[in-house]
Amino acid sequence: xxxxxxxxxxxxxxxxxxxxxxxxxxxxxxxxxxxxxxxxxxxxxxxxxxxxxxxxxxxxxxxxxxxxxxxxxxxxxxxxxxxxxxxxxxxxxxxxxxxxxxxxxxxxxxxxxxxxxxxxxxxxxxxxxxxxxxxxxxxxxxxxxxxxxxxxxxxxxxxxxxxxxxxxxxxxxxxxxxxxxxxxxxxxxxxxxxxxxxxxxxxxxxxxxxxxxxxxxxxxxxxxxxxxxxxxxxxxxxxxxxxxxxxxxxxxxxxxxxxxxxxxxxxxxxxxxxxxxxxxxxxxxxxxxxxxxxxxxxxxxxxxxxxxxxxxxxxxxxxxxxxxxxxxxxxxxxxxxxxxxxxxxxxxxxxxxxxxxxxxxxxxxxxxxxxxxxxxxxxxxxxxxxxxxxxxxxxxxxxxxxxxxxxxxxxxxxxxxxxxxxxxxxxxxxxxxxxxxxxxxxxxxxxxxxxxxxxxxxxxxxxxxxxxxxxxxxxxxxxxxxxxxxxxxxxxxxxxxxxxxxxxxxxxxxxxxxxxxxxxxxxxxxxxxxxxxxxxxxxxxxxxxxxxxxxxxxxxxx
Numbered sequence: 035x036x037x038x039x040x041x042x043x044x045x046x047x048x049x050x051x052x053x054x055x056x057x058x059x060x061x062x063x064x065x066x067x068x069x070x071x072x073x074x075x076x077x078x079x080x081x082x083x084x085x086x087x088x089x090x091x092x093x094x095x096x097x098x099x100x101x102x103x104x105x106x107x108x109x110x111x112x113x114x115x116x117x118x119x120x121x122x123x124x125x126x127x128x129x130x131x132x133x134x135x136x137x138x139x140x141x142x143x144x145x146x147x148x149x150x151x152x153x154x155x156x157x158x159x160x161x162x163x164x165x166x167x168x169x170x171x172x173x174x175x176x177x178x179x180x181x182x183x184x185x186x187x188x189x190x191x192x193x194x195x196x197x198x199x200x201x202x203x204x205x206x207x208x209x210x211x212x213x214x215x216x217x218x219x220x221x222x223x224x225x226x227x228x229x230x231x232x233x234x235x236x237x238x239x240x241x242x243x244x245x246x247x248x249x250x251x252x253x254x255x256x257x258x259x260x261x262x263x264x265x266x267x268x269x270x271x272x273x274x275x276x277x278x279x280x281x282x283x284x285x286x287x288x289x290x291x292x293x294x295x296x297x298x299x300x301x302x303x304x305x306x307x308x309x310x311x312x313x314x315x316x317x318x319x320x321x322x323x324x325x326x327x328x329x330x331x332x333x334x335x336x337x338x339x340x341x342x343x344x345x346x347x348x349x350x351x352x353x354x355x356x357x358x359x360x361x362x363x364x365x366x367x368x369x370x371x372x373x374x375x376x377x378x379x380x381x382x383x384x385x386x387x388x389x390x391x392x393x394x395x396x397x398x399x400x401x402x403x404x405x406x407x408x409x410x411x412x413x414x415x416x417x418x419x420x421x422x423x424x425x426x427x428x429x430x431x432x433x434x435x436x437x438x439x440x441x442x443x444x445x446x447x448x449x450x451x452x453x454x455x456x457x458x459x460x461x462x463x464x465x466x467x468x469x470x471x472x473x474x475x476x477x478x479x480x481x482x483x484x485x486x487x488x489x490x491x492x493x494x495x496x497x498x499x500x501x502x503x504x505x506x507x508x509x510x511x512x513x514x515x516x517x518x519x520x521x522x523x524x525x526x527x528x529x530x531x532x533x534x535x536x537x538x539x540x541x542x543x544x545x546x547x548x549x550x551x552x553x554x555x556x557x558x559x560x561x562x563x564x565x566x567x568x569x570x571x572x573x574x575x576x577x578x579x580x581x582x583x584x585x586x587x588x589x590x591x592x
Contacts, residue, residue: 040066043323045293048145050556050572051329052271057580059284068291071141076272080262082116112138120149126471132480136520147270149260152241154194155566156185156205165562168407171456172532174561175542184574192269193247196239204394210244212237213389217381218416225505232396238389241269255385290314295342305549325551325583332557336528340464352539352546359463361456362481363563365522368515369491371498372447373507390415406489410452410565450494453565481519526560544579551592553579
């Protein structure tokens with residue numbers, strides 16, 4: 035008979051959920067990790083990882099059937115034949131868009147840790163203090179010094195390659211040897227340094243290991259990370275967290291388990307467990323534990339809390355402040371510039387580096403003042419066009435074939451990721467008039483960027499153009515390809531941390547004010563968004579919260 039009582043339950047198995055399970059089991063807790071989707075076994079489950087492009091029926095391109103079946107995924111590069119199974123079935127799991135919102139989801143063991151971009155940056159106190167300084171939303175209840183040791187802890191475990199650059203707005207971490215910039219990137223970086231006091235181009239800090247680490251093989255420069263890595267070179271639940279948790283003997287993993295609600299005991303004022311709908315059999319189960327970690331991803335974690343309504347909390351567990359579901363954030367992007375690089379025709383690159391360059395934030399820092407608040411960073415790379423380039427003067431024949439054996443011209447682009455402010459009315463809520471495949475209410479999402487972000491986008495383009503032109507590039511053109519909230523795949527907010535239970539959902543340890551044995555440590559907990567990729571911060575918060583939870587359990591406080 036299936037066991038129903040555990041020391042801890044983790045809801046979700048992605049970047050933060052997998053790490054929570056690893057930390058809890060290593061501290062001796064019998065832990066149940068629940069995942070709503072299928073199991074994906076490390077290596078065996080990466081069915082296309084070792085295939086050649088010509089072995090994929092349509093070379094990875096979108097078929098008409100795929101476009102019909104994935105009305106959201108088709109909006110971006112994310113719809114790809116080669117890793118389609120790592121994305122959600124949108125017909126089974128719909129949502130309501132009050133305003134356009136690109137929600138790209140991965141429902142399987144490992145979640146989106148199998149397909150993430152892997153850029154891993156620390157926040158600084160410029161980020162943690164920003165809300166208080168600007169009078170926006172509420173203040174973070176923590177500062178960089180609270181998280182710094184936990185950043186170090188998770189960096190050492192995950193394996194982050196990068197350079198130590200001594201920049202106050204982007205603190206250095208515990209890094210493996212960095213990947214290398216190519217010749218053009220090095221030259222552009224040098225020219226940016228020569229032309230600007232507070233602008234820097236560095237190699238990306240990425241969760242791809244560059245030396246062997248914990249039975250994982252260093253990056254092979256295949257740049258096929260989105261297919262699952264059979265070498266375990268990038269950090270994922272399958273490559274790192276799950277093996278560590280399994281090794282303790284304390285983990286039970288249950289896939290196809292949709293957590294429909296957290297069970298609240300009004301007498302103890304604690305959660306006592308969770309209700310689970312088996313996604314295959316439609317049977318309902320209850321599992322009990324002393325502590326629950328909610329890591330279902332930002333919007334799904336909000337859904338679980340809201341669907342856990344009781345007569346005590348009619349709007350959901352954690353709703354007493356009125357902030358549950360609100361303050362939804364993302365990083366706005368699809369704006370920047372690109373241009374042509376003259377020279378270097380005798381130079382090429384070796385391998386397919388699974389990384390790019392990064393330009394840390396410089397706006398509204400170090401005395402700079404703009405007509406908006408916060409800022410943005412750039413990601414990008416330089417390279418030579420390949421066989422797929424257009425050669426208009428030749429379209430057929432031997433000359434065309436000969437031309438394609440030679441690399442094309444060098445180009446370089448910078449694409450910005452900008453901070454979105456935590457607007458109270460950017461929100462998600464339950465729409466009980468529409469149901470998913472399992473008869474559960476779906477989320478309605480009502481969110482958009484505002485004037486502050488639109489002003490920022492002008493600088494995102496102009497600054498990229500200025501830097502590339504000063505670096506000597508030609509034919510530099512800006513672009514603004516438009517943006518829907520969610521498209522950055524960096525959803526944050528909906529259950530923010532704070533200092534006051536009247537204005538926040540979680541306290542400084544990520545505990546739900548209304549049920550202190552429930553911890554939320556995925557993107558839902560974020561009080562502001564900064565402009566750096568957020569996953570490393572989720573991981574640091576998760577490790578810190580597990581340490582706190584185990585201490586509280588020993589004191590019998592939860």
